[in-house]
Amino acid sequence: MTERSVIDSREGYLAAVEAIAAGDGPLAVDAERASGFRYSQRAYLIxxxxxGSGVFLxxxxxxxxxxELQAVMAPEEWVLHAASQDLACLREVGLDPERIFDTELAARLLGMPRVGLATVVEEKLGVVLRKEHSAADWSTRPLPESWLEYAALDVELLVDVRDALEADLAAAGKTDIARQEFEATLARPERAARVDPWRRLSGIHAVRGGRGLxxxxxxxxxxxxxxxxxDVAPGRLIPDASIVAAVRxxxxxxxALAAQKDFSGRASRSEIERWWAAIERGRTLSDPPVTRGTGEAMPPPRAWAERNPEADARLKAARPAVVSVAEQLNLPVENLLTPDFLRRLAWTPPDPATPETIAEVLVQLGARPWQIDATAQTIADAFVAARQTRDDTESDPS
Structure with a gap:
């Protein structure tokens, strides 16, 4: 097994850039973070x-x-597995691709039932990858040799996988579909900051009343x-369960807070004054949060039958029709059309709801051309069928 080393000096970095520039073809890229250990989502290994160049860590x-590395790599195709997970931390250090091939996304579009890297590598190349370090703390220094070998294998086989998947996409007539999806992944804007992120606290449903919230x-x-x-993962200070336990x-x-056994975590006692001050603030604030978040006007589908029977009928007619199209194309329904797009169309359809007007709404929502071509007519037909069924029921109550 080749001994791996981490490039952590300016001289080593510039030598690696020169070697990469002398190589040939696409570049396989991956990044390792320290999720669950650090607060930030920065890359700790790329x-x-x-x-023709080899592996560089x-x-x-x-x-x-x-x-310098960006200048060499930018004009070339980058091969990533689940690119959307790594693009943010790569861009944070100035590495930003112009073209990508996403092997996970390609596997989804080909209808593969399992799309993890190890599974795809084994199916396409017959090589078994061990994934024992996927949840490691990559901010650790020095990084153990076994971790470095694991990290190297994540990219060493990726170009071969890309070539196999590209051939499969061409055979399935999905090359253009994949291109559109890869471009959409690159163009996707950064996720906006969540409103009231504290409401995602695990176990928050057990907290009652505005004062408790x-x-x-x-x-x-x-x-x-x-x-x-x-720069520590929040749950390592005090877990969500401890916050909920202290509230309840x-x-x-x-x-009394310090004596509470279910108020735990590495900082539960060392920062006890901080937590107690927060509790006292929460008890005395004059504007406690409302019990429910300020969600969108569109309720969850389970409430549609009562709140908007027409929308419920449209959704129930369109959803299986879209699933059928996905099955014909041999890909997951969520890759054919984002489920939220269909819900929004069913809740507030264009008037009239024709294939053309539905296509216009889908464009505004962010659907790709191939998705619109595959679903707009089907959704329009389903909405017509739902309306006809309701009209028949109303005209013949028996």
Whole structure:
């Protein structure tokens, strides 16, 4: 087994850039973060492979500036597996592709039932990859040799996988579909900051009343601020369960909070004054949050039959029709059309709901041309059928 080393010096980095420039063909790229250990989602290792060059393992915090590597790589196709997971942290250090081939997305479009990298590599190349370090703390220094070997294998076979999947896409007549999906992945804007992120607190449904929600919010925000300052995953300071337990037990004093066994975590006692201050703030705030978040006007589909029977009928008619199209194309229905797009169309359809007007709405929602071509007529037909069924029922109550 080849001994791997991390490139963490300016001299080593520039030598690697020169070697990569002398290689040939697409570049396989991957990034390792420290999710679950660090607050940030920065890359702590970036792997690059190119035929004729080899594998290079870069230490982003040590290198800092990747301008030269970006200049070499930008004009070439980058091969990534689940690109949407890595693009943000790559862009954070200045590495931003112009063209990609996403092997996970390609596998989905080909209807493969399992699309994890190890499964795709085994099916296409007959090579078994071990994934024992996928959840490791990649901010660790020095990185163990076994981790580096794992990281190298993530890119070393990726170009071969890309070639096999590209041939399969061509045979299935899905080359253009894949191109549109890859371009959409690149063009997708960064996710907007979530409104009231504290409402995603695990177990928040067990908290009752505005005052309880106010305490939960203050504890969550205090933990988030400390986690950001220390660059530690919030759950490592105090887990969500501890926040909910503190809210529900309503401790009468800081001493009582410290004595609470289910208030745990590495910072549960060392920062007890911080947590107690947050609880006191939450109890005294004059504007506690409302019980429910300020969600969209469109309710969940389970409430449609009562709230909007016409929309419920449209959705129930269109959903199986779209599923049928996905089955004909041998791909997951969520890749054929984002489920939320169909729900929005069913809740507030254009008037009249023709294939053309439905296509216009889908364009506004962000559907790709191939998705619109495959579904607009089917959705329009389903809406007509739903209306006809309702008219027949109303005219013949028996």
């Amino acid at each position: 792997q690059v492979f190119r035929r 870069f230490d982003p915090p040590a290198i800092g500036d990747f301008t 106010s305490v939960a919010r203050e504890l969550w925000e205090e933990r988030d601020a400390l986690a950001r300052e220390l 037990s309503q401790p009468a004093s800081m001493r």
